[in-house]
Amino acid sequence: MATIASASAFGVAAKRDTWRAWLPGIGLVIFCTILFFIGLGARDLTSSHEARAAQNAQTILDEGHWLVPRLFDRHLELQKPPLYYWLVALIGWLQGGAVDAWAVRLPSALSALGCALCLYLLGIRVGRPNAGLLAALILATSLHFTWLAHVGRIDMPLTFAITVALGAFHLGNREPMLRGRWHVLGYTALGLGLLLKGPIALVLPTVVVACMWLRARCNREIPANGAAPSPPALLPRRGEGRKFSTLWWGIPLLFAIAAPWYVWANIQTNNQLWEVFFWYHNVERGLGGAEALKAYPWWFYVPRIGIDLLPWSLAFPFAVYRFVRHRDDDATSGLLWFGGIAVFLSCMSFKRADYLLPAYPGMAIFLGVVLEHWWREAGSRRGPVIALASLLLACGIGWQVYLVGFAHADEQPYQTMAQRIRAETNGPVIFFRAESHLLMHHLGPPVDTILEWENLDWWTRRPRVIYFVMPEACVEELAEHLPSAKLHEVLRTRDFADGRRDRAMVVLRTQP
Secondary structure: OHHHHHHHHHHHHHHHHHHHHHHHHHHHHHHHHHHHOOOOOOOOOOOHHHHHHHHHHHHHHHHOOOOOOEOOOOOEOOOOOOHHHHHHHHHHHHOOOOOOHHHHHHHHHHHHHHHHHHHHHHHHHOOOHHHHHHHHHHHHHOHHHHHHOOOOOOHHHHHHHHHHHHHHHHHHHHOHHHHHHHHHHHHHHHHHHHHHHOOHHHHHHHHHHHHHHHHHHHHOOOOOOOOOOOOOOOOOOOOOOOOOOOHHHHHHHHHHHHHHHHHHHHHHOOOHHHHHHHHHHHHHHHHOOOOOOOOOOHHHHHHHHHHHOOOHHHHHHHHHHHHHHOOOHHHHHHHHHHHHHHHHHHHOOOOOHHHHHHHHHHHHHHHHHHHHHHHHHHOOOOHHHHHHHHHHHHHHHHHHHHHHHOHHHHOOOHHHHHHHHHOOOOOOEEEEOOOOHHHHHHHOOOEEEEOOHHHHHHHHOOOOOOEEEEEHHHHHOHHHHOOOOOEEEEEEHHHOOHHHHOOOEEEEEEOO
């Protein structure tokens, strides 16, 4: 009887320990679900990126152009590879064939959840669950990260792919028996990253790996005699296996995933993919050769980091102070991850705050490890627990209040404009030297885009009513280029208060 009682007690204790191990992860998933998914489709599409994704995905479903998606005006989508648009189209197909705001944004929200879970599971795998959980919560509640989880942009899935890759490579180096499996996951993530945003999916992880390698080279001559044992690593440290032994099959694997589409698409577009995507959107944009894009100073990201990582950027000076006093390999690796990407992107000419997103997991690891040390020293005091719980509660409530009460005020008025136009015509709407993907999305086909005055003259001579969208500057030049054209003004974007933020455009129609 005593033996049976002991066995039962052991079984109850084992179940309790298993439940305690899973409880933080379940709480993390619930918290991120509230943070990222509630109200995801309540707002209208608010950016050019979202409108392009919606058009490309809807055209895929309507016309079957899966390999090279098209916008509503029949122009090929050559700015980005198609994986994000495939995901949006798949979600739209599951919804019955209609692409809406929910379908456009769901890949970003799922990727944000995946990034948080990656940091937490990585911490568990290496024996530092508290650091992993703190890093995941820090990442999830960073201001710009949370916002981009609600926006249909490719940068969030790219960040997820890079996070999976770097985590998998580390675990492969740490666990030799499972090395091949982990590295297959890592190279697969990079291959999918190539189909999300192109070469940058390889460049940024390479920068991080190079920083780790340089750190190992610099530390190689430091004697370890008398050194205190360091805690298990979240990221690679020097001497943890041969880091480049899988390159001989890993690089062919990732190219086998992505290269077929690039080769096929470049052939089908008569080398336009190379000229538009690779040369213009990667080389010229990065190095500043594109005249239409504004170059930014090298320090552009410095103030952005302070704003975009709120509220955790306020803790950064404290974390640096703690780090200087108590060095930790994982904190160093997190800084190298963040700093390497930040420095590299600062050297590029064209900059956007969203581009820095793949660096955020590194900063989250740094802060998570430092806070774990501080938490451990605090012992059983309730102050840190109450402070963290209060901050997370404030983040959750604050975002819901903003998304429900204030985010709608930022929506552009293009849906109303499109409704007014489509109430009068179901015919083609011609965009002349005007780029407004949001208006084009709400109009729906048939639409077209033209650039030359000769083409505009041809359309104005059609025997039916044709609507045009053009910049105000082009309207002022109409009399000079097309003196015989009879166009009647319908409305201007200046008629809408929110439209004043965009390039002023005019809607006109012919009078046949």
